[in-house]
Amino acid sequence: MINLTLEFEKPLIELEKRIQDLREFGVKRGIDLSDEIAILEKKADALRKEIFENLTPWQRIMxxxxxxxxxxxxxxxxxxxxxxxxxxxxxxxxxxxxxxxxxxxxxxxxxxxxxxxxxxxxxxxxxxxxxxxxxxxxxxxxxxxxxxxxxxxxxxxxxxxxxxxxxxxxxxxxxxxxxxxxxxxxxxxxxxxxxxxxxxxxxxxxxxxxxxxxxxxxxxxxxxxxxxxxxxxxxxxxxxxxxxxxxxxxxxxxxxxxxxxxxxxxxxxxxxxxxxxxxxxxxxxxxxxxxxxxxxxxxxxxxxxxxxxxRRIGEFAVREVPESNLAMVVSGNEDMSAKPDLPDLEEVVEES
Amino acid sequence: MPAFKGIFQGKQKFVTVKAGAVQEEAPQGLWTKCGKCGGILYKKELTENLGLCNDCGFHFRLSARERMAITLDTDGFDEYDEELLTVDPLGFPGYDIKMEGARQTTGLDEAIITGKGSIDGYPVLAGFMDFSFIGASMGSVVGEKVTRLFERAARQRVPVVMFCASGGARMQEGMYSLMQMAKTSAACARLSDTRTLYISVLTNPTTAGVFASFGSLGDIIIAEPGALIGFTGQRVIEETIRQKLPPGFQTAEFALEHGLVDMIVDRRNMRKILGLLLAVHGGRRQDVG
Structure with a gap:
């Protein structure tokens, strides 16, 4: 049997089970436990919120x-x-x-x-x-x-x-x-x-x-x-x-x-x-x-x-070029504009 | 076919490789051991022999600079984008130290050198990956340099020759790395649409993210003998299927047999074959002095 309960959910599941038990108990004995149940349900809601609004990456993976x-x-x-x-x-x-x-x-x-x-x-x-x-x-x-x-x-x-x-x-x-x-x-x-x-x-x-x-x-x-x-x-x-x-x-x-x-x-x-x-x-x-x-x-x-x-995905820095080397570097990169321009696509796509 | 004439007569012009670019496989000292036949080799001789074992022809791994030296003509190489520097976008623990170590041992800023040169007189835009730099893993800078090379080639209509080697994406840059596969492949697809030749050379090892992106997208895919070529690492496969892998699995020869690469080319013939391919694709030869 595959375990369908995630580790971090356990406190919540236990609380939900208690509410369920209480409800059944009330029905069986004919006692009105709705106030007690309401309190626990409120607690369960808060706990659910607490757990699912603060999931760690690992919990999300689970x-x-x-x-x-x-x-x-x-x-x-x-x-x-x-x-x-x-x-x-x-x-x-x-x-x-x-x-x-x-x-x-x-x-x-x-x-x-x-x-x-x-x-x-x-x-x-x-x-x-x-x-x-x-x-x-x-x-x-x-x-x-x-x-x-x-x-x-x-x-x-x-x-x-x-x-x-x-x-x-x-x-x-x-x-x-x-x-x-x-x-x-x-x-x-x-x-x-x-x-x-x-x-x-x-x-x-x-x-x-x-x-x-x-x-x-x-x-x-x-x-x-x-x-x-x-x-x-x-x-x-x-x-x-x-x-x-x-x-x-x-x-x-x-x-x-x-x-x-x-x-x-x-x-x-x-x-x-x-x-x-x-x-x-x-x-x-x-x-x-x-x-x-x-x-x-x-x-x-x-x-x-x-x-x-x-094209824009990637994080890097650009080395600052010392004044004296500027000419050399520029000549080595003469065809590279600051923003990479894109090649023609003439044969690829027709306008829709 | 006049284009073919003279291709094989061109004087091979190899450059002496500067000492200092020490290979990972080769221990310090004058002598080294062949990884295949175990023969003892004089390192100086090995370098002069293109990194091939005298006895069995085993292809030693080359650094990017060594590869460049035995591949390109001697008359000039314009390096591109050397000013791009790697950052640590996720604040990944230990990445800065790892980068610094790689810079120190290789003398490089990143795992690839790109630029413009020529092979047997034919102009090419070339990339050389260096496995000793964090397994030539692809992070933002490697991806950007490859992408820019493809974009330049598309603009200039100059063929690209890419010497691939890589363990895959660089996990220290998280999803930025994975997306470099998409970025480089997209640029490669655009280059293809301009009908410009792209030759991918898979050297030992070319795996995972680089194999599953621009490494596999060449119009012609060449492999070096014995190179490890594949997507998933062998340990992972073994653990998944719980079986020993067959001998020769994920080698260049395996890739050829299964139709994944066009040809296997011995390092001694690489320049010749590249020159021939460049010629038949309309390469205009510059005067070789």
Whole structure:
């Protein structure tokens, strides 16, 4: 049996159980305990607030990895009015760790892709715990190209611990598949909205997370490396993952502050798995808003805008050049303007 | 095919590599041991021999400067963006000390040198990654230098040759590092749209974030013999599948067999092959003196 209670929730769960017991006791004995219950409920509300408004990065990761965390297909079912699933990369096989298809969103056709974890052990095995092989990324790219062809916006749901680390995945070019997706998404001539719903595990997540709008659920995370991996490298001790999680700045609020995501989508207190329908409503509303905004932008501008968004990412300093060396340095960089100007795209995109 | 004429006759002009750029694999002293056959090699001879073992041809890892010296023509290299300096954007514990150590041991400011030079007379914009600098991991500065190189190449319509080597993204810069994969790949895609040649050379080792971005996006992907090439680290794979990995897994030869790279090129032929490729892609040869 999987333990569905998170460690930090225990005091709250105990309190909720006490309230429940008290209620049953009152009913059984015919005593009115509503005053006592009200006091405890108030206490529980305060405690819930206290816990969920002060989540540490590690606690958020625990929530993001919760076995009952809603999966992509559950969200798709609640968010879109219709969904026709399409399968396969047309080359090797259909990777169950990636799902995709065409959906109807408030009367508008969209292409949906996403990573898919299993909702139980059996499905998890069939879907390889949501870890894609290269053919999964190629399937996603095939569907995105189809979206581009038929001028549909793309919505991508990301919840993946990482690209599958296996022998066959390497044989079939995991790195090449990821690189190819990233490069193609960067110049895709249609709007792309990315929603990180749970885990954003490094390159395996980035492979479907390049777009015009990057949204994250409140308790999702997006990281260059798993905190366990980071701790193992830094201290040769994977159990110090909690410390690493603090340092990596991987939560939605951290990434919003660093300017790396556009929007945080709120979850109910107690996290997304407590009320999947409510979260789906929030996501749906955000996607519609995002698509409305993007649909007004001409294609060529959209691509320029996406490039500019990626282009500015990175933090560095510029060495001050001593007066005497100035001439030399300038001559060595004669073609570099202060702001990098962008190459022509004449053959790439036609105006929409 | 006049473009081919003379390519193979060009005098090979190698530069003597300055001492000081000591390789990680080679211990201090006059002698070193081959990592493959175990033979004892005289270091000076090894350097003159392009870092190849006399006996078995094992390709020793080269520093960025050594690689540059055996690859480019001697007449001039304009280094780009050397003024870019790494900062510690997340206040990551120990990053500043690690950077300082890397600067001291390598004499470099970051894990890549980029600039303009020529190979066998053909102008190129080239990048040379240096594994001894924090595993040539890609942080903001490496990503920015690579991106600017692609952007310059797109403007100038000059081919890019990138000597890759990397352990992946630099975790000390968190998501800024991961997003360098997207930034460099986006710039690479734009370069491709200008129909400018990009040759990626995967040297030992090219893995993770660099393999899964610009390393894999070359019009032509060349690997050096024996180089480790792959996405996920071998220890992680072993722990996941709970099996020993097959011999030769994630080597250049494995990559070639599985169709992941175009060709394996011995270091002794690298300049020749690069020159040939530059020629067939319409490279205009400058006068080689």
């Amino acid at each position: 929530i993001a990895r919760h076995p009952k965390r809603p999966t992509t297909l559950e969200y798709i079912d609640l968010i879109f009015d219709e969904f026709i699933e399409l399968h396969g990369d047309r080359t090797f096989r259909d990777d169950g760790a990636i799902v995709g298809g065409i959906a109807n969103l408030a009367g508008r056709p969209v292409t949906v892709i996403g990573t898919q974890k299993g909702r139980d052990t059996k499905e998890n095995i069939a879907r390889n715990f949501g870890m894609p092989h290269p053919e999964g990324y190629r399937k996603a790219l095939r569907l995105m190209k189809q979206a581009e062809k038929f001028r549909r916006p793309i919505v991508s749901f990301v919840d993946v611990v990482g690209a599958y680390p296996g022998v066959e995945a390497e044989e079939r070019g995991q790195g090449l598949a990821i690189a190819c997706n990233i490069a193609e998404m960067a110049k895709m001539a249609t709007g792309i909205i990315v929603v990180i719903t749970g885990e954003g595990g490094s390159g395996g997540a980035l492979a479907i997370a390049v777009g015009d709008k990057l949204m994250m659920l409140e308790n999702a995370y997006f990281s260059v490396i798993s905190p366990e991996g980071c701790a193992a490298i830094l201290w040769k001790d994977g159990s110090r993952a909690q410390e690493a999680a603090e340092m990596l700045k991987l939560t939605a609020p951290d990434l919003k502050e660093l300017g790396l995501i556009d929007e945080i989508l709120p979850e109910p207190q107690g996290a997304a798995h407590k009320d999947c329908r409510a979260v789906a409503g929030v996501i749906r509303e955000a996607i519609i808003r995002g698509i409305d905004e993007l649909s007004g932008i001409p294609q060529r501008r959209l691509i320029e805008r996406r490039y500019a968004r990626l």
